[in-house]
Amino acid sequence: xKNEPPNSDAKPWFAGGLAFxxxxxxxxxxxxxxxxxxxxxxxxxxxxxxxGMGDRLDEFERKFTRQVxxxxxxxxxxxxxxxxxDPKTRTCSVYQVRPVQCRTWPFWKSNVESPKTWARAAxxxxxxxQGRLYSLTEINASLAKDTGDF
Numbered sequence: 001x002k003n004e005p006p007n008s009d010a011k012p013w014f015a016g017g018l019a020f021x022x023x024x025x026x027x028x029x030x031x032x033x034x035x036x037x038x039x040x041x042x043x044x045x046x047x048x049x050x051x052g053m054g055d056r057l058d059e060f061e062r063k064f065t066r067q068v069x070x071x072x073x074x075x076x077x078x079x080x081x082x083x084x085x086d087p088k089t090r091t092c093s094v095y096q097v098r099p100v101q102c103r104t105w106p107f108w109k110s111n112v113e114s115p116k117t118w119a120r121a122a123x124x125x126x127x128x129x130q131g132r133l134y135s136l137t138e139i140n141a142s143l144a145k146d147t148g149d150f
């Protein structure tokens with residue numbers, strides 16, 4: 001039997017789509033340890049502007065971001081919650097201008113690698129497997145934004 005290259009037309013395991021509906025639980029915005037919410041310069045400016053700090057970008061960056069090597073991440077509280085996760089309502093205070101990393105949850109490469117990784121994400125996210133069915137095209141659009149850092 002001859003070795004043949006893998007079928008490039010093979011469909012991913014989620015070709016039929018995946019259901020997701022954000023429940024605004026805040027689980028994806030918190031964790032037991034330090035994490036990273038990578039932000040671009042444009043995202044920092046958008047968040048600062050939305051908070052009325054567009055003209056005080058240096059102050060915003062000192063208060064709400066940190067450098068990790070050559071990248072910029074949002075800071076979090078000591079309990080692992082994102083700085084923009086309201087501790088009382090458990091909702092994002094900058095939801096309309098949240099970073100791409102947040103906008104594409106749960107359709108990250110690390111979550112859709114296999115049914116097992118999706119099930120692991122669903123254990124922590126009550127919105128997985130609920131609500132609207134996202135098409136393969138929509139999921140692939142989110143995956144295209146995943147730089148591999150999240």
